[in-house]
Structures are given as C-alpha cells and as structure tokens.
Amino acid sequence: MTAATHILEQSIVVFSQNYLPISRVNIKRAIVLLLTGKAEPLAMMNVPVWKVRSPSHVIEVPEHIRLTIKGKERTWRVPPVNRREVLRRDHHTCQYCGSTNHLTLDHVVPLSKGGSHSWDNVVTACERCNQRKGNRTPEQANMPLLSHPRAPIHPTVAFAEQFWREHQIRQE
Known part of the structure; x- marks a missing residue:
C-alpha cells in the first residue's frame, strides 16, 4: 500500500x-x-x-x-414503533438471551397488564424466550433484559456520543 x-x-x-x-x-x-x-x-x-x-x-x-x-437543520422525528425499527434498535438480537434466530417482538410489560406499545416497552425477543416469558413481566419470569429499551435518538446526537466516548477512551 x-x-x-x-x-x-x-x-x-x-x-x-x-x-x-x-x-x-x-x-x-x-x-x-x-x-x-x-x-x-x-x-x-x-x-x-x-x-x-x-x-x-x-x-x-x-x-x-x-x-x-450554516446549513438547514434537517427535521428528524422519532420513527414509529414497528418491527423493522425495533429490530434495528436492538441490533437484531434477542434482548433476553442474545440469540439472533426466529425473532419476534415482545412487550416488556404485557398489554394485558397495562403495558403500552411504545419504545420503552417493546423489545426484540426470540420465539423461545417470548413463549417462556408468556404473559408476565421480566421480573416475574426471572428473565432480565440485556439492555433497557428506549426510543432511538437523533443520528447526529448518537454520532456525537460515540465520538466523545471514543475520544475519552483514547485519552486514558
């Protein structure tokens, strides 16, 4: 080279x-x-x-x-909660066991127990974990989440957070 x-x-x-x-x-x-x-x-x-x-x-x-x-700031809205966006946010990984096969969506607090269909209550789960958890919360099923669900953030903010994290690691 x-x-x-x-x-x-x-x-x-x-x-x-x-x-x-x-x-x-x-x-x-x-x-x-x-x-x-x-x-x-x-x-x-x-x-x-x-x-x-x-x-x-x-x-x-x-x-x-x-x-x-000075450029025009692009407007950015939080995307709707749907399968494609939740899978993207969770990196196509089950949030209970880490599997990448047979993925579904799971409501952390089931809808029947008062949960909502929102970014902070929907996660990616494999079929096995989804069935095992059933109509219970993760605590009731003794199945802790690998990461807590949250709404996606603006891509520029995500880039800035990653940049400063990497920059801090380089200085240590």
Missing part, C-alpha cells in the same frame, strides 16, 4: 459551527470543503495532519474540521 493510498483512506470528523461532532467524511470530501471555504481546520490536542499534494497545491488536512457555513 502506498502512502498516497493510505492517506486517501482516512476519515475526517466534521464539527458543526457550534463544535458539535456531526459526521465523518472521507478525506476527499474534507479537501473539497476546505478548498471551497465551507470548512476550516480544527486543531484539537495532538491529532495527525495529513499533507495532500497536487501539482499546484499542498493542503494540510487535519483529523477534525469545522463547518463555516
């Missing part, structure tokens, strides 16, 4: 105008944003800077850039 190929495989973290990490882009897209003035280099700690050369320019591309333009 040549040095040029290695540099072109790098990804750059893009921050909004108010320094919120919003996405990752490839280095080619970052160069375009820098050259058109839509972004500026963001110096954070001791992060690497890649030098990209063309016949007429040498551009230093840092690992982080900040947008200088």
Whole structure:
C-alpha cells in the first residue's frame, strides 16, 4: 500500500459551527470543503495532519474540521414503533438471551397488564424466550433484559456520543 493510498483512506470528523461532532467524511470530501471555504481546520490536542499534494497545491488536512457555513437543520422525528425499527434498535438480537434466530417482538410489560406499545416497552425477543416469558413481566419470569429499551435518538446526537466516548477512551 502506498502512502498516497493510505492517506486517501482516512476519515475526517466534521464539527458543526457550534463544535458539535456531526459526521465523518472521507478525506476527499474534507479537501473539497476546505478548498471551497465551507470548512476550516480544527486543531484539537495532538491529532495527525495529513499533507495532500497536487501539482499546484499542498493542503494540510487535519483529523477534525469545522463547518463555516450554516446549513438547514434537517427535521428528524422519532420513527414509529414497528418491527423493522425495533429490530434495528436492538441490533437484531434477542434482548433476553442474545440469540439472533426466529425473532419476534415482545412487550416488556404485557398489554394485558397495562403495558403500552411504545419504545420503552417493546423489545426484540426470540420465539423461545417470548413463549417462556408468556404473559408476565421480566421480573416475574426471572428473565432480565440485556439492555433497557428506549426510543432511538437523533443520528447526529448518537454520532456525537460515540465520538466523545471514543475520544475519552483514547485519552486514558
């Protein structure tokens, strides 16, 4: 692998105008944003800077850039509670045993016991666990959840949380 190929495989973290990490882009897209003035280099700690050369320019591309333009904020709504979205949220994994086969949806607190069909009450369960739990709560069935259900969050917020978690791990 040549040095040029290695540099072109790098990804750059893009921050909004108010320094919120919003996405990752490839280095080619970052160069375009820098050259058109839509972004500026963001110096954070001791992060690497890649030098990209063309016949007429040498551009230093840092690992982080900040947008200088204000874009329209896309509206994002919490998706409806349905099979596809619950499976996506739970990573196609049974929330009781971790299985990935024969998946169904399960109400943590059954509808007959006053539970609701909402993000914080519906989880992915395999057929076996769903039948074993029956018309009981996880505590009554002695089947603890692997993770507590919650509504999906805005993709930008999820990216920012992941970025800061990774950044904190690197510093330790």
